[in-house]
Amino acid sequence: MNGFDRPEQPRSSGLSGDAELLEAMVEGASEGLVLLSAGGLILRANHAASKFIGQDRDSIIGRPIQAVLFKGAFEGSFIAEVVASHLAVSRAYDLADGRSVLVQGRPVVAGAARVVLVISDVTSVKQLVNLVQGPAGEAQSTWAEMRCAERTPPDGAPVVVRSAAMQAVRDKALQCATVDSPVLLRGETGTGKGVFAKLIHEASARRSGPFCVVNCGAIPEGLLEAELFGYARGAFTGADSRGKVGLIELAHAGTLLLDEIGDLPLGLQVKLLRFLESGEVWPVGASKGKRPDVRIVAATNRDVRQMIAEGSFRKDLYYRLNVLSIHIPPLREHPEDIPWLVATMLEQLERRLGRRKGIAPDALEAIGRLPFPGNVRELWNVVESLVVTVPSEIIEATDLPVDIADAPDALPAATREYDGGDLRQALRKLEAQILREALQRYGTQSKAARHLGVAQATIARKSKLYGLDA
Template sequence: MGGIVNTATGRCRQCYSCVRNCPVKAIRINKGQAEVIAERCISCGMCLAFCSQGAKQVAGSQAAVLAALKEHQEMVACLAPSFPAAFPGWTAGQVAGALKKLGFARVWEVAVGARLVAREYQRVLKQRNTPAISTACYAVVNLVERHFPSLIPYLLPVVSPSIALGRLLKKHLGPVKVAFIGPCIAKKEEILDPEVAGAVDYVLTFAEIKELLAVEHLEHPGVAAALDSPPVAVSRLFPLPGGLSRSMGAIPDIADQDLLLVEGKEGVLAALEGLARGEIRPRLIDALFCEGCVMGPGMGVVVNQVKRKELVAAYYHRCQEAREPEILAPDLARSFHNKQSSLPLPGEEDIKRILRLTNKFTPADELNCGACGYHSCREKAIAVYQGLAELDMCLPYLLEQKSDLLSRAASNLMHFVNLYKSPGDRPGPGVMELLQERNIIVASPRMLRVLYLAERVARVDSTVLILGESGVGKEVVARLIHALSERRKGPFVKINCGAIPENLLESELFGYERGAFTGANREGKMGQLELGEGGTVFLDEIAELPLKLQVKLLQVLQEQRLVRVGGIREIELNIRIISATNKNLLQMVREGTFREDLYYRLNVIPLTIPPLRERPEDIEALIDHFMNRLNRRYKQEKRISRRARRYLLAYPWPGNVRELHNVIEQLFVLVEGTEILPEHLPYYIRDDPARYSSHMLVKDIMPMKEAIEEVEKQLLLKALEKYRSTYQVAEKLGVNQSTVVRKIKKYGLEHQ
């Protein structure tokens, strides 16, 4: 069961009204969106009433009812006793007439079922001497079964009026379809309860039936038709406070301690809590979760409460002279079950730890403003522990974060300005020596610029985000920053966020305490972040980090502290975070798959490594480097022919340096002679369509200067493949031979 009320994806705007007004903590905030927890929800509809964005939606039966009516299935419409308030200005006959025109075969009043239930209550109450709770309101039944299970013995074992009528109709009319029409959303869940399933087939709210009538142009009062149910005058007061008692033949007395009339969320909760604590022991608690059924969430009218009660009372007075016939009641018994879904309870240290995460270190820091939807900061901290709330629901905390973020942004901007306005665009001599020591090959101006920035970044502890396609050398740059920094004597810890299974990633990153989970090391284990103490932690493929761990990483970045899995002690950290990805994190932020606050924390200083196809000078240098290294290792003297080299230079290398290295090694191993020729190249390089296109290929929008250079390069490649000398190339292209030679050198097309 459950799932009657849900949130429309994307419409929740984080106002937390549903959290604030839900009486049973059945709302969970997940990634900023409110979710209804079906096993805790009592289907009272409070969240619908208070959601200004219309983000809450109710499971509907309109399509199923219309389909059944169009198939001419015999269906009985059962009008809840509050219907006069839902159709102001209509007579009962006009309502019945409209429903019959819509296709219903008969129209009955649920007041008939209310009369049967009232008589059964009289019989059952005579046989018991313990307190009793009325069970006509299914929201109250849900409340007891799911949140006050100790009170289940007090629930009167009698079905609701709608179920009583459904059983009566099916007993006397045979296999008809029964549709309850009323103000209540909880009834939609009631008909799914195995204890009463089959008595009522469909539930429509008054608002929903009005929509169906409007579709058929029946929204205004028309020709009247007779109701098919027998007269039951007094039970028409059932939806009003005290209506049950009147139906049982008693006149409600507010001084009567045997009868407790309660209506509305606060009244019902107070009565059940008092009964659970033994503070009250009335003979009968007549409970309606709404302030009378006339205020149900599915009424679909704007008439105020007083007017609604007046309309129901007026209908009762018009009809009370009618004599009520005897009706042979069907079986009205039912039982109830414990459906409680308990939430974990935090200890005091857990609450304090969560409060500290939102900068609440003393009671004075707990403003209890209620903006998050919870009455107090402690209540919200408990909800965070229980998985119902998120840390960043706290408005004062968010304002602090915003102020801090703006301050950091201003500081980072100044740092960035200073970084880029410094003279020169080449790394210093020390960096070049380090590159040589580590066999890092760089020849292109664009890559030298990246290394220059890396050298500048290494002087500070700012967080760095390295962007670039797979295989461009992001880890190489990260290690270079570490080696040039003050942390070079500390560890460099690489964590591939995409290579570790999600169920292990949290314990790998943050470590765990002894006994944190089944199979855990007896002594606990330090996480990779702790192992980076005093050094640099490189988070590769950061885009693959699950959302739930992004929150914990954000805390580490903000506070340089972490809590191990299964632990409560905060561990101080001294690490620098460098992250890398080949994905568009900003797009992921827009799609809701990457946290915006974490993105800005990681992206303090972005370094973008250009793909290999955009730095041809590096392709040439890397080819020579890989060939020289392989020749030395295997004591060979292999070389790449001029024509084969042109193919390699023209290929776009989607796999970047990694792909280039693999291809060169493959050629070195597989080619038997000393010279690698075009026919030895893999077919996808040799037959690259970009080389043989009859048109110049421009891959993307780019500055005009770059586009012209791209066309020049492609023209030269085609001409060099066809003609043997630069003189012939110059003649065909209509330029001087010196221009051809200069351009060949510029684009790295010369044979070395």
């Protein structure tokens, strides 16, 4: 076998020009590419894959991938997980020669092939993470324990779940994907509610159906009803003579995401409740209803219970939507995900913008200290801005925007609250606040000391002084 080709044939009946170009791309790729059957048998492999595996291609075709990849350290359950979940799944491995590799399995349907493995050398990324996360021994341990660091809907954004908090969110989202009950996604703006809604859809039995999104706060109330429910022919002056199919009906056999559900006007809340209760959609001006098969996912960054108390959101609609509920924590509550998010963003931006950038450890550490009130969306904007504006191949700490580094939210609360008075008392208050935040973020005195650049004994003494050692 020759890579991804069929057995060699005479040139007169050989590959077309396009197929030859495709072959050259596959064979010239630095990443290893392996096509597998649903049972994990190797169907095809490119030259880079054979180098990672360490065996001649002819000797591995038809063999189980777990028997040849990384001397048997590869888990057989990896392939079954990709096939069953229809999601991209990643694993990290350390090779005997000191290299570190990332193996990503993606679902495909091409003849007998069901999974394509992409094997990438990520030694430099690991070294960067090690520098950011601490001593080599500790970082080596966390790297070896990494599992399912990324789950990606086939055409969606990656769900980076390095932290325990985000792993719990991902696991709950995958549990929700197994049923058709409504899901309410709660979280601050920019936390990735839309990404998790897409993950739920792609992991569900509805994955082959449409995934439709409507932002309930971005469309005027007079138009939103027609967008959601559609309208019949001649329903009102200026209406399309053919009528209009609403998004609920367009999402038939799929999933509809009602983004910013807290902004849905009260009048439309009644109509949405009627659909959730009866399963019927009544387009504007229609004489009879329709019964589309739709799974509803709603998302909001607002306190719906407070809205219910204020009378701006219906309690009965809340109960209908809140059958399954997922809270997505803000980025400041899982900063350990930031290095992995930045690495993923740089990779995506390289594909989209054609600009390859690395990031220096001190720059990554500085980014990790920012509060990011806009969460992952704000982090993405910062990274994209750096990729576009930094002329060198490595992003340094000095390249970070001054307005972000100096923003008031980046300062401890004690600094913002100081309005004059006793300077010594204000400084003690500030020191206690900085120490408290460092201990909360890093968990131990040794890590907090390393972050603040002082001895652990200093942290212990100051903690006792300010009553933080309880």
